[in-house]
């Protein structure tokens with residue numbers, strides 16, 4: 213599991229060490245880690261250090277200090293190093309170390325902008341150390357002009373390494389203030405920053421490498437976590453020797469309509485592929501017919517929710533506002549008190565205030581509509597004061613009404629806000645999938661590929677979530693043993709499903725296009741591989757303990 217923290221949390225964790233006079237030590241650890249990462253990148257490209265060139269863009273704060281100290285270490289190894297001071301001044305000790313090591317220093321001004329842009333664009337590696345966790349807003353003035361020109365010129369193949377965070381990305385929220393140099397690699401200090409694992413920040417972060425600097429013991433509960441293969445192995449269900457189809461979990465599916473029978477089929481296929489013992493489908497004859505044809509394993513009927521015995525419900529995929537009977541079933545499923553995954557057409561039809569065992573799965577547009585709907589409800593009925601006092605609630609992006617663009621620009625805040633208002637678990641689909649529990653836990657999964665953005669992909673995800681809710685919803689001990697608060701297991705289940713969906717999509721794509729049905733086709737194989745891979749990783753980790761986790 214990867215844990216990520218807001219920049220604010222990281223700074224608070226550094227405080228006691230700074231108070232103890234260890235600021236310089238922390239900076240040495242950070243800059244050594246950054247220099248090592250640059251050396252590894254050059255070596256991986258078959259470059260000798262001697263003669264390679266590195267340009268560091270250094271701001272006047274500690275982030276620039278880290279960049280200059282790292283460049284000094286690189287200069288001492290024979291790398292040609294150039295520093296461009298973007299704020300006119302620089303961390304004094306770091307600048308002195310850099311000059312002592314033989315680095316060349318330039319001050320960025322309007323008159324040096326053209327020349328320095330060309331020089332930076334020629335470097336093998338550009339270290340972006342203008343702004344870090346202490347930044348307010350984005351690059352300004354000539355620093356913004358330099359970044360804008362470098363982006364325009366395409367950087368001529370230079371490798372961009374962000375120091376701690378890409379400058380202009382908010383470490384707390386992942387919001388991005390353009391222009392931001394998109395990094396190939398972000399070397400981040402102490403722990404991953406939440407903004408690096410959420411869009412749009414993740415768009416600019418590239419690979420993220422964490423350098424421990426000794427603050428780990430002071431870190432609070434993470435702002436965000438990400439499951440890895442070992443977590444999937446530990447948390448995914450496995451049937452026991454005496455299991456039978458009912459004990460393995462039965463999922464009720466209320467999805468599809470006469471207009472969209474395919475959504476019902478894909479949701480059922482996703483659920484079947486994710487190990488559920490049985491699927492019971494309720495819906496109109498056109499959709500039931502399509503389900504029967506594609507999935508003979510599914511038991512179809514037109515009965516009511518009350519008369520259908522299941523452990524969890526999936527509602528909403530492929531349903532529209534005119535599907536009155538299906539929407540009533542969706543509301544009945546929520547009323548039943550069983551775990552529910554509510555997708556697409558069900559989202560506008562459910563009560564404003566729900567419960568953590570209801571998992572809402574909007575995409576950005578649907579989340580914007582949901583927030584708009586909740587905002588229009590008279591004060592007090594939808595909003596819990598604990599959440600309306602959160603920074604997200606005060607954010608201008610949501611105060612004046614949310615649209616899709618506002619959600620996409622503030623994903624962490626939007627998901628957290630929606631979970632707070634609805635008291636449900638909210639999963640926002642996207643390149644990075646975010647899941648917020650209405651309490652504290654927050655997950656970010658990015659296991660997929662862009663080809664997953666295809667029609668029906670979300671229906672399969674709904675099926676996978678439903679299958680895991682049916683299998684794991686009552687297994688409180690499994691989550692407690694894994695250090696997950698059982699009351700927040702719904703978010704963990706949704707994140708596990710998002711991870712499986714992403715991994716299956718990556719396999720189904722194999723570098724090329726995919727169709728949604730293929731995600732379900734390859735899922736059992738991916739599930740099997742996760743198990744074997746995890747065993748191997750655990751064995752490797754025991755023989756070579758990993759320094760970063």
Ligand SMILES: NC(=O)C1=CN([C@@H]2O[C@H](COP(=O)(O)OP(=O)(O)OC[C@H]3O[C@@H](n4cnc5c(N)ncnc54)[C@H](O)[C@@H]3O)[C@@H](O)[C@H]2O)[C@@H](O)CC1
Pocket residue numbers: 223226230235238239242271272273274275276278299342343344345346347348349350351352375376377401425
């Ligand atoms: N606090 C610590 O103990 C450690 C901090 N480290 C580094 O220090 C960074 C944080 O350093 P700082 O707090 O000095 O802050 P930053 O280096 O992020 O930048 C803030 C500096 O830039 C100015 N500034 C803020 N917003 C600006 C903007 N939009 N445009 C131009 N200038 C702006 C501020 O006045 C300040 O001088 C971290 O990201 C990390 O790289 C590491 O060295 C590890 C230890």
Ligand SMILES: [K+]
Pocket residue numbers: 275340341342343344374375376377378379
């Ligand atoms: K930076």
